[in-house]
Amino acid sequence: MTGIYDDPWAYELACSFRDVPAEVDVLLGWCAEHRPAGRPGTVLELAAGPAEHAREFARRGLAATALDLNPQMCAYAAREAARAEVEVEVVQDDMTRFDLGRRFDLIVTMLDSTSHLMTLDAFVAHLRRAAAHLSPGGLYIVEMSHPRDRLGDEPTVSTGWTVERGGVHASVRWGEPGDRLDPVTQIADDHVTVTITGDGDVVAPGNGDARVLRDVVPYRFWTATELDAAIRLASGLEVVAQYGDFGAGADTVALTDPEAWRMITILRGA
Ligand SMILES: C[S@@+](CC[C@H](N)C(=O)[O-])C[C@H]1O[C@@H](n2cnc3c(N)ncnc32)[C@H](O)[C@@H]1O
Numbered sequence: 001m002t003g004i005y006d007d008p009w010a011y012e013l014a015c016s017f018r019d020v021p022a023e024v025d026v027l028l029g030w031c032a033e034h035r036p037a038g039r040p041g042t043v044l045e046l047a048a049g050p051a052e053h054a055r056e057f058a059r060r061g062l063a064a065t066a067l068d069l070n071p072q073m074c075a076y077a078a079r080e081a082a083r084a085e086v087e088v089e090v091v092q093d094d095m096t097r098f099d100l101g102r103r104f105d106l107i108v109t110m111l112d113s114t115s116h117l118m119t120l121d122a123f124v125a126h127l128r129r130a131a132a133h134l135s136p137g138g139l140y141i142v143e144m145s146h147p148r149d150r151l152g153d154e155p156t157v158s159t160g161w162t163v164e165r166g167g168v169h170a171s172v173r174w175g176e177p178g179d180r181l182d183p184v185t186q187i188a189d190d191h192v193t194v195t196i197t198g199d200g201d202v203v204a205p206g207n208g209d210a211r212v213l214r215d216v217v218p219y220r221f222w223t224a225t226e227l228d229a230a231i232r233l234a235s236g237l238e239v240v241a242q243y244g245d246f247g248a249g250a251d252t253v254a255l256t257d258p259e260a261w262r263m264i265t266i267l268r269g270a
Contacts (some may be wrong), residue, residue: 040105
């Protein structure tokens with residue numbers, strides 16, 4: 001079975017509900033606000049997948065590096081950067097163990113990729129590696145899902161959405177109502193189904209039928225207090241702000257806002 005991360009094109013299509021340039025606007029706005037030296041010159045995207053954010057940073061003139069464990073994701077990220085005629089260095093490595101031998105003004109991990117860190121040891125190792133790669137005053141911005149998803153009065157174990165890009169449609173189901181979070185390990189096996197229809201050549205060469213991808217993606221739920229504990233254990237990083245969505249200035253969303261649906265933490269090298 002091909003997993004969703006082994007098919008980067010389908011993954012990117014499924015996640016195209018995001019406005020990546022708008023998110024990068026906000027990320028750079030936060031840098032202006034929280035980084036004494038202001039606009040970063042170098043950026044490292046961790047667990048980057050197709051590296052859409054790294055590509056966008058590169059388009060804006062930053063020296064961008066993208067790191068991911070999955071070889072298919074890395075090959076796709078490099079190919080898409082070349083196709084977009086931007087320079088992104090792509091590194092296949094583990095976000096708990098990497099050692100690139102240099103530091104970055106900004107490090108980002110987007111779309112709850114830290115949910116692939118299954119243990120506290122892994123999370124702490126990851127934070128230590130991030131801290132070791134930050135230049136003085138550099139920021140590490142981590143986007144996670146909001147704890148309300150799992151701890152609210154009506155926990156969300158499954159979400160569904162549809163996207164359309166260039167005549168190709170994807171109907172995405174991430175998690176099924178039967179998926180259960182293990183109360184001891186805080187790990188769930190999320191059943192994922194992506195149904196792609198549209199342009200026959202892209203969807204299913206030769207017959208134009210729908211292509212259906214199914215996968216089971218292990219997900220580790222991290223609470224806000226566990227995140228705080230992991231940061232303290234790792235040392236070398238301090239929390240400078242937390243937000244509930246991508247929005248700056250008048251559009252700032254507090255983590256405690258009832259509309260908040262992300263947990264975005266801005267860490268600075270201590
Ligand atoms: C949900 S995808 C997110 C991709 C990207 N951050 C985005 O915003 O689209 C999670 C990614 O994490 C990668 N990943 C999982 N465990 C990893 C690890 N230990 N080190 C590096 N990458 C990892 C997967 O290969 C996958 O590409």
